[in-house]
Amino acid sequence: MAEALSLHSKQVLAANQKDIQKSTEKGSAFIDRLSLQQGRLQNCIEDMRAIASLPDPVGEVIEEKTYNELHFCKKRVPIGVLGVIYEARPNVTIDIATLAFKTGNSVILRGSSETLETNQAIVNAFQEALCDFPCAIQLITTPDRAAVTQLLKMDAYIDMIIPRGGYALHQFCKEHSTIPVITGGIGICHLFVEASAKFIPSVEVIVNAKTQRPSVCNALDTLLVEESIAKTFLPAAVKALQEKGVTFVLDEKAWNLLDTEREKNPNHFRKAQEADWKTEWLSLTLGIKIVESIEYAIQHIQKYSSKHSDGILSEDKKQIERFVSAIDTACLYINASTRFTDGGQFGFGAEVAISTQKLHARGPMGLKELTSYKWIVQGNYTVRGS
Amino acid sequence: MAEALSLHSKQVLAANQKDIQKSTEKGSAFIDRLSLQQGRLQNCIEDMRAIASLPDPVGEVIEEKTYNELHFCKKRVPIGVLGVIYEARPNVTIDIATLAFKTGNSVILRGSSETLETNQAIVNAFQEALCDFPCAIQLITTPDRAAVTQLLKMDAYIDMIIPRGGYALHQFCKEHSTIPVITGGIGICHLFVEASAKFIPSVEVIVNAKTQRPSVCNALDTLLVEESIAKTFLPAAVKALQEKGVTFVLDEKAWNLLDTEREKNPNHFRKAQEADWKTEWLSLTLGIKIVESIEYAIQHIQKYSSKHSDGILSEDKKQIERFVSAIDTACLYINASTRFTDGGQFGFGAEVAISTQKLHARGPMGLKELTSYKWIVQGNYTVRGS
Numbered sequence: 001m002a003e004a005l006s007l008h009s010k011q012v013l014a015a016n017q018k019d020i021q022k023s024t025e026k027g028s029a030f031i032d033r034l035s036l037q038q039g040r041l042q043n044c045i046e047d048m049r050a051i052a053s054l055p056d057p058v059g060e061v062i063e064e065k066t067y068n069e070l071h072f073c074k075k076r077v078p079i080g081v082l083g084v085i086y087e088a089r090p091n092v093t094i095d096i097a098t099l100a101f102k103t104g105n106s107v108i109l110r111g112s113s114e115t116l117e118t119n120q121a122i123v124n125a126f127q128e129a130l131c132d133f134p135c136a137i138q139l140i141t142t143p144d145r146a147a148v149t150q151l152l153k154m155d156a157y158i159d160m161i162i163p164r165g166g167y168a169l170h171q172f173c174k175e176h177s178t179i180p181v182i183t184g185g186i187g188i189c190h191l192f193v194e195a196s197a198k199f200i201p202s203v204e205v206i207v208n209a210k211t212q213r214p215s216v217c218n219a220l221d222t223l224l225v226e227e228s229i230a231k232t233f234l235p236a237a238v239k240a241l242q243e244k245g246v247t248f249v250l251d252e253k254a255w256n257l258l259d260t261e262r263e264k265n266p267n268h269f270r271k272a273q274e275a276d277w278k279t280e281w282l283s284l285t286l287g288i289k290i291v292e293s294i295e296y297a298i299q300h301i302q303k304y305s306s307k308h309s310d311g312i313l314s315e316d317k318k319q320i321e322r323f324v325s326a327i328d329t330a331c332l333y334i335n336a337s338t339r340f341t342d343g344g345q346f347g348f349g350a351e352v353a354i355s356t357q358k359l360h361a362r363g364p365m366g367l368k369e370l371t372s373y374k375w376i377v378q379g380n381y382t383v384r385g386s
Numbered sequence: 387m388a389e390a391l392s393l394h395s396k397q398v399l400a401a402n403q404k405d406i407q408k409s410t411e412k413g414s415a416f417i418d419r420l421s422l423q424q425g426r427l428q429n430c431i432e433d434m435r436a437i438a439s440l441p442d443p444v445g446e447v448i449e450e451k452t453y454n455e456l457h458f459c460k461k462r463v464p465i466g467v468l469g470v471i472y473e474a475r476p477n478v479t480i481d482i483a484t485l486a487f488k489t490g491n492s493v494i495l496r497g498s499s500e501t502l503e504t505n506q507a508i509v510n511a512f513q514e515a516l517c518d519f520p521c522a523i524q525l526i527t528t529p530d531r532a533a534v535t536q537l538l539k540m541d542a543y544i545d546m547i548i549p550r551g552g553y554a555l556h557q558f559c560k561e562h563s564t565i566p567v568i569t570g571g572i573g574i575c576h577l578f579v580e581a582s583a584k585f586i587p588s589v590e591v592i593v594n595a596k597t598q599r600p601s602v603c604n605a606l607d608t609l610l611v612e613e614s615i616a617k618t619f620l621p622a623a624v625k626a627l628q629e630k631g632v633t634f635v636l637d638e639k640a641w642n643l644l645d646t647e648r649e650k651n652p653n654h655f656r657k658a659q660e661a662d663w664k665t666e667w668l669s670l671t672l673g674i675k676i677v678e679s680i681e682y683a684i685q686h687i688q689k690y691s692s693k694h695s696d697g698i699l700s701e702d703k704k705q706i707e708r709f710v711s712a713i714d715t716a717c718l719y720i721n722a723s724t725r726f727t728d729g730g731q732f733g734f735g736a737e738v739a740i741s742t743q744k745l746h747a748r749g750p751m752g753l754k755e756l757t758s759y760k761w762i763v764q765g766n767y768t769v770r771g772s
Binding site: 065067068070072077079080155159160174175178180181182198201202204205208209212313324328329330331332333334335336337339340345346347357358359360362363372373374375376377378379380381382383384386 | 451453454456458463465466541545546560561564566567568584587588590591594595598699710714715716717718719720721722723725726731732733743744745746748749758759760761762763764765766767768769770772
């Protein structure tokens with residue numbers, strides 16, 4: 001499949017260019033997600049080869065025991081048929097088709113109409129490689145949204161629905177699907193700078209989390225700073241972020257503290273409304289709030305986090321422990337950027353989704369997360385006693 | 387909690403007797419599921435003590451690695467709040483409340499109106515034991531079905547819905563819930579007697595699977611017999627089953643083969659219709675079909691199994707292997723009774739449900755299956771490279 005995609009890369013990139021040209025008015029975050037240009041297709045192909053070389057999880061014995069005069073063997077099996085509904089990110093087509101095929105699953109893909117040219121070129125290449133099994137990877141090409149509603153009701157044929165997109169798509173799937181849905185992908189991500197944190201490295205982590213790729217779900221949305229260090233820490237952090245083009249949404253205390261910075265660039269700052277804390281920015285905007293103590297940071301995160309990626313910057317083991325046990329989030333970071341929430345960065349080769357629900361899988365979903373298991377129970381004509 | 391239930395066992399049994407008296411017209415299978423009499427409550431309490439002594443899965447490190455200059459720790463956490471909707475089986479109240487509390491989950495129970503007296507007596511005992519945490523185990527007492535529909539939409543508060551009951555209940559939950567639902571509990575279970583199987587022990591397994599507790603989901607529904615041995619095997623099996631009061635629904639070939647048996651007891655036999663193979667009997671009825679070869683047995687099971695519990699009786703390793711790889715069912719038995727599909731019998735202490743879906747958990751769900759995990763990722767102010 002990687003070979004076929006490589007052979008057809010010109011066609012795929014040309015198709016992608018067509019899709020991009022049709023969507024120029026949609027803004028840079030949209031185009032960034034849509035684009036396979038500038039080496040991204042090549043990266044995807046390299047990721048595919050990495051996935052191909054990973055051990056096959058199917059057939060793995062997860063657990064084995066003798067109990068009750070029976071031999072129990074819990075064996076990993078494919079899930080079956082996956083339905084994937086996603087927006088304008090053609091790398092999703094590549095990642096998911098590869099992971100699904102590697103794990104013995106069939107996949108029915110439903111990308112957005114804006115990526116139809118790219119997706120068709122990719123799936124054509126894959127189906128060519130699959131020879132006798134082209135139906136293992138299928139693409140729904142009808143732009144009609146009714147096709148999605150119909151797909152979501154086909155529980156007799158499809159075992160799992162993976163929506164990848166915004167809140168509205170996840171909500172739609174949750175409400176209409178009779179098939180189990182993996183929800184996630186919405187990251188309202190927090191970093192809390194605790195009083196003991198090292199200043200300069202903390203600023204680097206924050207800049208990385210916010211600006212390294214602001215259009216994706218694991219980018220930082222809200223920075224919480226402990227009040228006792230805010231006066232020295234915050235101006236330095238804001239300066240570094242401004243150099244990367246970040247603008248700020250501030251709580252009352254941060255607004256007052258940053259008056260010098262505001263005077264210089266008044267249009268880089270505005271006061272936060274309640275709704276801002278519930279916003280996944282997907283852009284170079286950052287919410288900042290000053291909190292009296294770790295307890296208030298925890299309360300804020302418990303209230304507003306989408307349970308995707310949250311972290312603490314601190315040198316104090318006790319405070320770190322307190323934070324880690326109180327915050328129930330898929331990926332919890334200690335002195336690291338939230339940008340690491342990604343299948344590749346977790347060593348999974350790639351990912352089908354980032355789950356923020358608690359069933360089946362949580363966080364990045366790679367190969368194992370695309371499998372189920374069956375129990376094989378061997379006896380010697382064994383019967384159950386009364 | 388076990389102690390409190392033991393102390394209040396008289397009240398619980400008296401309440402259960404009241405519930406039973408109100409439901410006498412509902413038939414023996416119904417009363418069997420409803421009853422905690424004849425030592426069953428005591429068995430439940432013993433199961434609770436066994437669960438209490440099991441290791442606590444919460445906090446367990448499932449996986450740990452250093453990758454990407456980061457330390458990854460995948461740690462088991464409670465799921466959160468469970469919603470459980472079930473029919474007239476008060477042992478479910480005990481099992482689920484115990485397993486949920488043991489794993490740090492809260493549970494909202496919604497039993498059927500026929501068990502309200504029993505459930506209230508049980509939950510009262512538990513809440514007394516929970517002292518400051520009575521809300522960790524809650525019982526919905528309003529008989530109004532609208533309460534269920536409302537519960538199923540509370541995805542902001544409830545993390546998982548477990549329906550325990552018939553097809554209609556599962557379908558209702560699948561269609562109306564915006565919360566992830568664990569479906570299962572419906573067992574259309576098969577045993578296939580392959581030509582090499584030992585006759586007398588096979589009959590014992592079949593009798594056990596069908597008659598040891600016919601009202602539950604892991605009881606045998608359809609017996610498939612390889613044609614080459616049917617003439618000698620089937621009359622012996624039918625004789626043993628008849629002694630336990632079983633009646634038969636036969637395919638054409640079995641109908642013709644069992645003509646002598648039919649003549650003696652014409653009312654114990656009838657011809658099978660297509661719908662019979664899709665029926666979970668929950669009673670002393672057994673479907674029998676003669677198949678030409680293992681391939682036809684596999685085809686029948688693939689078509690009609692609810693993927694709960696299916697098995698093969700055979701001495702031929704190759705045929706066993708073929709069967710095991712072809713049949714995708716939660717619990718696959720080799721020379722053992724389907725009646726073992728049960729949390730207790732699997733060594734889980736008890737069970738919250740038997741899942742027949744492929745997400746999250748499959749087969750009996752015990753303690754581990756009531757947990758999720760979070761990733762704790764520790765760095766040294768680590769940032770993601772481009």
